[in-house]
Amino acid sequence: MIPDIRISDYDYNLPEERIAKYPLKERDSSRLLMYRNGRIDDHIFKDIPGLLPEHSIMVFNDTRVVPARLHFMKETGAHIEIFCLEPHFPAEYSSIFAETGSCSWKCIVGNVKKWKSGKLILCNPENLPEVADLGLEAEMLERDGETSVIGFTWRNSLPFSRVLEICGTIPIPPYLNRESEMIDSERYQTLYAKYRGSVAAPTAGLHFTEDVLGKIKDKGIDMETVCLHVGAGTFLPVKSEQISGHTMHREPFSVSIDLLEKLVRRTGPVIAVGTTSVRTLESIYYAGVMCIENGKPSDISQWMPYEREYPYSFEEAADAIIGYLKKNSLDSLKIGTRIIIVPGFRFRVTDVLVTNFHQPQSTLLLLISAFVGGNWKEIYGYALSHGFRFLSYGDSSLLFRADRI
Numbered sequence: 001m002i003p004d005i006r007i008s009d010y011d012y013n014l015p016e017e018r019i020a021k022y023p024l025k026e027r028d029s030s031r032l033l034m035y036r037n038g039r040i041d042d043h044i045f046k047d048i049p050g051l052l053p054e055h056s057i058m059v060f061n062d063t064r065v066v067p068a069r070l071h072f073m074k075e076t077g078a079h080i081e082i083f084c085l086e087p088h089f090p091a092e093y094s095s096i097f098a099e100t101g102s103c104s105w106k107c108i109v110g111n112v113k114k115w116k117s118g119k120l121i122l123c124n125p126e127n128l129p130e131v132a133d134l135g136l137e138a139e140m141l142e143r144d145g146e147t148s149v150i151g152f153t154w155r156n157s158l159p160f161s162r163v164l165e166i167c168g169t170i171p172i173p174p175y176l177n178r179e180s181e182m183i184d185s186e187r188y189q190t191l192y193a194k195y196r197g198s199v200a201a202p203t204a205g206l207h208f209t210e211d212v213l214g215k216i217k218d219k220g221i222d223m224e225t226v227c228l229h230v231g232a233g234t235f236l237p238v239k240s241e242q243i244s245g246h247t248m249h250r251e252p253f254s255v256s257i258d259l260l261e262k263l264v265r266r267t268g269p270v271i272a273v274g275t276t277s278v279r280t281l282e283s284i285y286y287a288g289v290m291c292i293e294n295g296k297p298s299d300i301s302q303w304m305p306y307e308r309e310y311p312y313s314f315e316e317a318a319d320a321i322i323g324y325l326k327k328n329s330l331d332s333l334k335i336g337t338r339i340i341i342v343p344g345f346r347f348r349v350t351d352v353l354v355t356n357f358h359q360p361q362s363t364l365l366l367l368i369s370a371f372v373g374g375n376w377k378e379i380y381g382y383a384l385s386h387g388f389r390f391l392s393y394g395d396s397s398l399l400f401r402a403d404r405i
Contacts, residue, residue: 004242032396035397049215052219053269065200066199072123080110081111082138099159101155175359222262226254230276250336263284270352278367292317321333350371368399
């Protein structure tokens with residue numbers, strides 16, 4: 001049954017000055033709020049290794065943010081911004097980034113009303129030779145509501161990944177109310193970012209330094225990765241009065257068979273670094289349900305977790321995926337998810353969550369509420385009254401699930 005939740009019940013006053021516009025000088029010098037068994041404690045992020053339960057599996061999202069924002073110009077002088085969302089052709093991330101000469105993307109186009117037809121040329125206000133030599137052009141191929149399919153062509157036989165590095169800018173969140181700067185190229189990226197594909201950073205990971213990661217490893221915690229490419233949907237506000245009217249965008253993810261086997265055998269808690277890791281881990285269960293009932297996994301729909309009661313354990317679901325992967329000689333599960341996690345959701349695997357502080361009336365705040373048993377107001381009230389910094393470049397929290405630890 002689809003939850004009957006009013007998004008206005010998940011509102012709070014977030015003053016503009018509490019939004020962190022820039023990162024701190026040191027990643028791990030951010031503050032860390034710990035919430036466990038109804039108690040709130042105040043720490044510095046570099047303290048986190050000593051706060052984590054022993055024998056845990058800690059799961060990071062190793063997606064990499066791409067400089068997906070491009071600025072073009074019409075012959076009339078009108079400026080058009082193109083924000084690459086996801087591959088259209090080729091449809092797979094690694095393939096499209098290796099493409100030379102041409103490719104097409106599903107995009108959000110700014111100032112789209114001024115672009116009726118014709119090709120656009122890339123803006124190059126500084127007359128940089130490297131940019132000019134590419135001759136990058138954009139052409140509208142399809143228009144579908146808020147998004148468009150844009151065809152790109154360029155010279156020099158460079159792969160599209162390199163084209164974006166030369167011509168694109170990092171798409172920092174709109175609530176920062178500033179243009180992307182040089183510092184964002186480094187700091188709006190986790191140290192362990194690996195696979196290109198996200199248009200937003202999994203921001204909980206921005207606090208980790210090599211020193212912190214080393215101490216977590218030294219503690220004997222099993223550090224693992226998943227990959228979910230974060231889409232622009234993470235920026236979209238909930239516009240409907242009821243959460244049932246909100247549509248989640250598809251985000252592709254992959255989970256290795258090795259991690260699946262470790263999750264089946266786990267004896268300690270599972271710690272998710274960021275809401276994207278939570279959504280990936282919890283999507284595993286429903287992919288496993290499909291394997292049990294239909295013989296193979298497919299994309300997870302938005303409301304599947306709420307449609308009915310599922311009798312299978314997480315171990316049974318994960319085992320079904322492992323069997324499917326082995327039967328088909330695959331080393332990882334690669335599908336997409338639209339899963340939405342709201343109060344009433346039953347968590348199957350995640351016990352502890354590392355996450356930043358999220359926007360009012362957002363799907364991520366609903367996820368937090370679901371995770372802490374509805375006590376989000378107490379947590380956010382403490383953070384607001386004690387000077388914590390909010391959103392992507394803000395401070396962090398370590399949350400223990402209400403019904404678990």
